[in-house]
Structures are given as C-alpha cells and as structure tokens.
Amino acid sequence: xxxxxxxxCEYIFSLKIIDTHEHIPDESVACADTLGFFNFFEHYxxxxxxxxxxxxxxxxxxxxxxxxLSQEERWALMAPWWSYACTTAYGRAxxxxxxxxxxxEDISGDTVAELSRRIVSARQPGWYRTVLRERAGIDxxxxxxxxxxxxxxxxxxxxxxxxxxHYATPSxxxxxxxxxxxxxxxxxxxxxxxxxxxxLLDSFGAKGIVAVKIFLAYQRTLQFDRYSYAEAARAFDxxxxxxxxxxxxxxxxxxxxxxxxxxxxxxxxxxLPVQIHTGLQEGNGNHLEHSxxxxxxxxxxxxxxxxxxxxxxGYPWAGHVAALAKNFPNVYADLCWMPAVSPAFAARTxxxxxxxxxxxxxxxxxxxxxxxxxxxxxxxxxxxxxxxVLGAKVERGYFTEAEARWFAARILRENARELFGID
Ligand SMILES: [Zn+2]
Numbered sequence: 368x369x370x371x372x373x374x375x376c377e378y379i380f381s382l383k384i385i386d387t388h389e390h391i392p393d394e395s396v397a398c399a400d401t402l403g404f405f406n407f408f409e410h411y412x413x414x415x416x417x418x419x420x421x422x423x424x425x426x427x428x429x430x431x432x433x434x435x436l437s438q439e440e441r442w443a444l445m446a447p448w449w450s451y452a453c454t455t456a457y458g459r460a461x462x463x464x465x466x467x468x469x470x471x472e473d474i475s476g477d478t479v480a481e482l483s484r485r486i487v488s489a490r491q492p493g494w495y496r497t498v499l500r501e502r503a504g505i506d507x508x509x510x511x512x513x514x515x516x517x518x519x520x521x522x523x524x525x526x527x528x529x530x531x532x533h534y535a536t537p538s539x540x541x542x543x544x545x546x547x548x549x550x551x552x553x554x555x556x557x558x559x560x561x562x563x564x565x566x567l568l569d570s571f572g573a574k575g576i577v578a579v580k581i582f583l584a585y586q587r588t589l590q591f592d593r594y595s596y597a598e599a600a601r602a603f604d605x606x607x608x609x610x611x612x613x614x615x616x617x618x619x620x621x622x623x624x625x626x627x628x629x630x631x632x633x634x635x636x637x638x639l640p641v642q643i644h645t646g647l648q649e650g651n652g653n654h655l656e657h658s659x660x661x662x663x664x665x666x667x668x669x670x671x672x673x674x675x676x677x678x679x680x681g682y683p684w685a686g687h688v689a690a691l692a693k694n695f696p697n698v699y700a701d702l703c704w705m706p707a708v709s710p711a712f713a714a715r716t717x718x719x720x721x722x723x724x725x726x727x728x729x730x731x732x733x734x735x736x737x738x739x740x741x742x743x744x745x746x747x748x749x750x751x752x753x754x755x756v757l758g759a760k761v762e763r764g765y766f767t768e769a770e771a772r773w774f775a776a777r778i779l780r781e782n783a784r785e786l787f788g789i790d
Contacts, residue, residue: 371761371768376754379775384750385783386508388528388642388678388703388733389742394495394521397739402432403483404465404474405441409737410649411707412461415452416445417651438480446476456709456748464744468498486740495739499524503743506780507789509642509733511580515549518574526577526789528642534564535583535626537606538619555607557600557622561629568633577787578640578676579630583623584658585648587616591624591666599625631666635673640786642701643675646682647708660687667695674786676730679704685716689723699786700724703733706748707741713749717756721765721774727785731778753779 369377400406408416408430417426421444428434429444436444452458453474465471469489471482499505510525512518514533520526537543537560547554550563568579583589602622605614634641645660660681667675676699681688692700700720705713720729731753734745757771766774783789 372754372758375758375761375768375771375775376751378772379750379754379757379779380504382750382776382779383504383506384732384746384779385787385789386505386733386742386746387676387701387730387783387787388735389508389510389525390735390737391495391499391508391510391525391739391742392737394492394739397490397494398492400432400490401487402430403438403486404479405430405438405483406432406486407461407738407741408445411457411736411741412452412455414649414651415455415457416448419448419451421445421448438483439476442476442479449474456707460707460741460744460748464740464747468502468740468743495521495524498739498743503746505742505746508742509577509783509787515545518571518576522575526575526787527571528578528580529571529576530580530582531564531568531630532582532627534560534567534630535623536586536619537622538614539609540607543607557596557603560603560626564626564630565633568630568637572637572639576639577789578642579634581627581630581641581643583627584644584646585650585653586657587620587623588654588657589643589645589659589662591627591663592620593628593665593669594621594625596625628666628669631670631673635670638788640674640676640699643677644679645677645688646679646684660684660691664691667691667698671697673697674699676701676786678733679708679735680713680716682708682712685712686719689716689720692720692724692728699728699730699782701730701733702749702752703730704735704745706732706752707735707745710748710752713752714756717752717778718759721756721760726774726777727782729778730782750779 413426425444429441469482469485471478508525509528510520512527512529514530518527518529543554554560554563598621605618631641646658660677674697677688678701680702688700692698702713732746732749734742736742736745753775757775760766761768761771
C-alpha cells in the first residue's frame, strides 16, 4: 500500500505538464553540437563557476567548440571551480539529469569524455520527443524566441513566445536600420516604428504565438512611466538624428516606456498574455533592483485588460509577487526557473502562494533551460517541489488528498492550458 505522499507523487509525475518557460532551440541546433558535456555551459552552472572564481577566459576556452581542446583539457579548466559550483542546486540538477539521461554516475576527468560521447550520439532527430515528451512528460513547452528569430516551432512539442523589446530600445540610427530590415520598410518616424511593431506582432499572431515576453529587467528598470506621444516622438527624433552613442538613458526612456506600454496594449487587444522577467537576472553582474516586481504597478493599474505573468517568483521578492497577484485580477504568479535555482525557496514560495493567491493564477513548472535535457531535469525538480509542498499541506489538514491532486493539476497544467489557450 503506497503512503499518501507516494500516491500523490505518483499522480503528480503522471501529469502531462504544460511548461510555461523554456529557451530550447530547434532540435537541429542540438543535433549539430559536437562538444557534448561542455555544450551545457551557456548558462547557470557556468555562472556559478564564474561566481566561484573561474576566470572568464577559462570559461570561454572551455566552451569554445573550435579551439581543438580535448575533453580532458576542457575539464582541467573547470575542475578547480567545479567542486564549489556543483554544490548549488544548478550543479545538483546537472549531475542528476546527466546521470538519469546518459547513465554516467559521476562527472569527473575520468568520465567526461565518455559522457560527451553519449550526449552527442543521443542527440539525433527524435531526441526532443524522447526527452521532453516521453521522459519529462511535457505536453507542450512555451519557448522564448529572441528578437530577430523566427517563431515557427515544432507545434507537437512547443508554442512560441517572442520578445519584441528591440522595438522599445533602439538607441542609434544603426539600431533603427536593423528594425527596418526586419520590417521591410523605412522607419523614420515614431508612427512608422509603431506600425512596424504592430505588423510584426500580427505576423507572429498568425503563426500561433501564445504570449509576448518582456525581458527588459536585464538592461533597465521595470518602471515604465506614462509619457505622451509627443515626448516619445521627440526621443525617437533624437535617435534618428544621432549617428553615435551619445544618448543617455534619460534621453531614451520616454520612447522605451511608450513602446513597452504599447506592446502591452497591443497584446491585450489580441488576448495575448504578457510574460515579464522579474527578479534575479541570470549571469554575473547586474542591477537586481531593476527587476523588482512592484516597479510594474503602474502598468497593472493602467492596463486592466492585459494579463501579466510575473516570472521567477520575482526572486528574492516572492512575497511581493504574492501580494501583487492577490491584489490585482490581471497579475499571475509564475515559479518558473526557481526549482532549479533553489528547490527550498521554490517550496517555501509555493507553500505561501497556495495560501495567498487564487488557484487559477499560479504556475509551478517552467524549466527555463537552453537545453531539452535541462528542461527534463528542471521540470522533474518542479514536480518534486509540488509533491513535497502539497503532501505537507495534506498532512497538516489544509487540503484533502483530492484537493491536493486537483491543485497539482491546476498549477502544472490546467492554468497554463487556459491562460495561453492551448488545446
Ligand atoms: Zn528565461
């Protein structure tokens, strides 16, 4: 007879999840990789290695596929720092998914060449289906598409979420020329910039995108103030006239804020939710304060018809996200990435969100990985967090077992299915 906790976990691991956030590239990109293990250092563990002290030049050499270094030589570059970085949740997750997917018990100088051989030989057409559908139990994953990237994804597994921030952040004539190329017409006025942004969004809409992403907290504050068309047009004109990088953030802000608010309004008119990066920025070195979720409050007030999904639990401001999602009908709370950053934080947060945020507004699974293998590992983490938190809620009498199952299905699948219109 399984215990209550085991039975709940079995149910949670049987759910076909909808993963609200990944950066997985097309499968052909993964299949073209020749580095194996060292291909997995575009983010996360690499950031912890640098945080631990690894020189950036060593990291670049370790992950450069074209410098002829052997697997052992690459390992030697990272070995002094690996023992410090493999203790974080990023490191633990990587060890775990490498073991589960490639059957290598211990990552070391002795095993890394064999591990890489297994990774490269596994990454053949069909691998994504194996890893994401069969092993991770993912029904659909929402994948980010960067400015300039196409949104034609494999709809069996994915739905695309484009970033359109580049329409808000031109700062030179050269930046406008990039947009002109994408738009196929000249952009010499604010009106032309606005219509190019709208046309791009509509062309993406016709291709089945399910949301729009705002990524700006990596490069500026999330405070988007109310500027008039005239103020934005004045900023645009200065950019159009500027041949060099002589404009300050204060010069550019009216246009950035105006165009970001506009993409929110356009998304709302089209029924597309807006996913927003809040909290910790991945990488090494940034202004954490720029990403504070409460900076978005004016947007929530000014666009009641938009639906805002706050990413990453606003880490470390998860309580702020809870308060915002509790207060505003148009604000949703998403834990994506957090089970990979810290399962303990994710569990504490989910425990609190269950008590504060209505059940239809919480998302608890998004791996936020550049790799299908990472998505597998991070989604399993998210399921385990849900098992632990909901199991404890049943034990303490907060939920019945049936309520806990229903809640798990909401936060791992149904909420995303409904909000993003996935059938
Ligand atoms: Zn992300």
